[in-house]
Amino acid sequence: MEIKKTAMDGTLESSDIQITVSKGTNGVNIDLTSDVKERFGDDIIATIKKVASDFQLDNVNIKAVDQGALDCVIKARAITAIQRALGNSEEPAWEAL
Numbered sequence: 105m106e107i108k109k110t111a112m113d114g115t116l117e118s119s120d121i122q123i124t125v126s127k128g129t130n131g132v133n134i135d136l137t138s139d140v141k142e143r144f145g146d147d148i149i150a151t152i153k154k155v156a157s158d159f160q161l162d163n164v165n166i167k168a169v170d171q172g173a174l175d176c177v178i179k180a181r182a183i184t185a186i187q188r189a190l191g192n193s194e195e196p197a198w199e200a201l
Contacts, residue, residue: 105160111188114173114181121173123152123181125189128165132156138170151175155182159190 107127114122134149141148152166166182173181 105190107161107164107189108191109189111185113185113188114169116169116171119172119174119177121148121171121178121181122169123178123185124167125185126165126167128163131163132161133165135165135167136170137168140170140172147175148178151178152182155179155186159186161186164189 107125110124110126112122112124114120116122132153134152136145136149138145138148148168148170152168156164156166164186166185168178170178
C-alpha cells in the first residue's frame, strides 16, 4: 500500500505515544524518541514495524515520540496513524488488530 498523506495520532501526554506517518523512499524507517529507549526501544520499534508490515507498507517514514505508552497503546496509535495516512480511516482494518 502507498501512503497518500502525512498523518498523526496520539499525544505527548504521559503514558501515550505520538506517531507521525509520512511517505518514504527507502523501506520502513522508524525514528524513535523515548526516555525509555535504552530499555524498551527495540520492543517499541518491533511493535510499530509489525503494524507497518500488517499493512504491507514498503516505503514509509514513521516518527514516534514515546511518553511511556504500553504496547497496546503503541499498536493502536500506529494503526490509526497509518490508516489516516492511507486515507481509509473510515473503515477499521480489523485484520490488523
